[in-house]
Amino acid sequence: MYAGIEAGGTKFICGVGTGPDDLETIQIPTSTPAVTIAAVIDFLRAAQDRSGGKLAAVGIGSFGPICTDPHSPAWGQITSTPKTAWRNCDLAGPIRAALDVPVGFDTDVNAAALAEARWGAARGVREFLYLTIGTGIGGGAMASGRVIHGMSHPEMGHIRIPHDVRVDPFTGCCPYHGDCLEGLASGPAIQSRWNTAPEDLPPDHPAWALEAHYLALAVVNVACTLSPACVILGGGVMRQAQLLPLIREEVASLINGYIALPDIVPPKLGDRAGVCGALVLAEQAQAR
């Protein structure tokens, strides 16, 4: 029995189980670190009690940037996040101290990629990308069946893409980079550009063609860098069903026959990819 935590910018999804079929989850709103982490520890302690000591490990898939280096004193921390209350906040440390079980810690998107590889849209696919578009934009990728970590972890939301200010004068909302991908195409970017919540924009609003254009540019850039067979697009913004076909069409147009197109698909585990992946992180932590 494992516990999984998907630590998101607006909510923490906490669950106990072994996989998507038996996973039971609750949600805790993301407020201050002190309040939210205390609520997570309460949930985990109750789960530990209920399990009769069978809770073997905890996995945490977190928004970032985070420190995943097990040899660093900053392991388990959220680092330079635009969410100032959470900057340099130790997330995994207090949980490990309170529970006294192994804790796996990685990005929310690496967790989601692990879950889609194990149970979802990327089963049997050794080279794929998981990109989530919501409050922020983040990506996790596998090459030769292994999650790409690099020096720390990918921050795909912060790639720079073409932005024609004559077509879209919005300057972007990323506090670090202005009009990087996240600054142009995250949920808050759509909200700021159109002064309307994304879910209130009708499906035929020009917002969606522009959004598909930006996301297609991101898919093309990652496809040219990693050559994934499959690109999974998840997150709140992708709940707009009109987006996926627009993105597929635009990716094909941008690639223009130069390289093979990746399959572009929704996550099979939907909103539960992150928390299911946190169970995989827990399993990996126990195995170490």
Add this chain to the structure above:
Amino acid sequence: MYAGIEAGGTKFICGVGTGPDDLETIQIPTSTPAVTIAAVIDFLRAAQDRSGGKLAAVGIGSFGPICTDPHSPAWGQITSTPKTAWRNCDLAGPIRAALDVPVGFDTDVNAAALAEARWGAARGVREFLYLTIGTGIGGGAMASGRVIHGMSHPEMGHIRIPHDVRVDPFTGCCPYHGDCLEGLASGPAIQSRWNTAPEDLPPDHPAWALEAHYLALAVVNVACTLSPACVILGGGVMRQAQLLPLIREEVASLINGYIALPDIVPPKLGDRAGVCGALVLAEQAQAR
């Protein structure tokens, strides 16, 4: 004893040896496939004769796109290259048939990355990127000490980057994508934009600040996607010594403290990274 071939858009570099210390090379100009491949085979047969049967394998690092799938009938071919005479040309097949030794086949930049990892600027670095800027732009990357292949292989020269046409009205020279990275920042792009060969532009010409800007955008995008500890910038355009410090400065400015900066360095093997890496490909082919 191995033979290595770096198949480039303007020349083929052919060598025999075991590594950079004993490698002897010759150059063959890239003309038509029939002429060039025949000259390569002549070189290899002579090397085989001289070695007294000790030539164990041949490695080829080629310009692309290429097919590296050993299970595909197109293995060994150059596929959708903008160089029309070489499109769908079987490069490795005739060499394997003529020599009757194992042949390793990968992109020129993956070969260069392998060589820099073994003997060069990335020794002991498990996460790095090799980017070459010359007639074309290409990238090879390692994650967890392994070359990233993906579904086929990276085509990093064709990522899209911001292009402010008010600053730079040049529309780009990529026949597939216009103003992709290669279309804006390759040697031929510099030549077309300024009507001058890159090597004839003085070091303080505004061409170089613009070039550094585009290459910095590329480094930032790949750094956000792969999180490399080190970025090696090679190729003919990088012979301009003023470029590297401009790029480092611009990368730091663009990343703006959000993530740790990768080291940005020249290749230690210089122009011989590709052909040295072809020796590693030969060694790998023999081991299989």
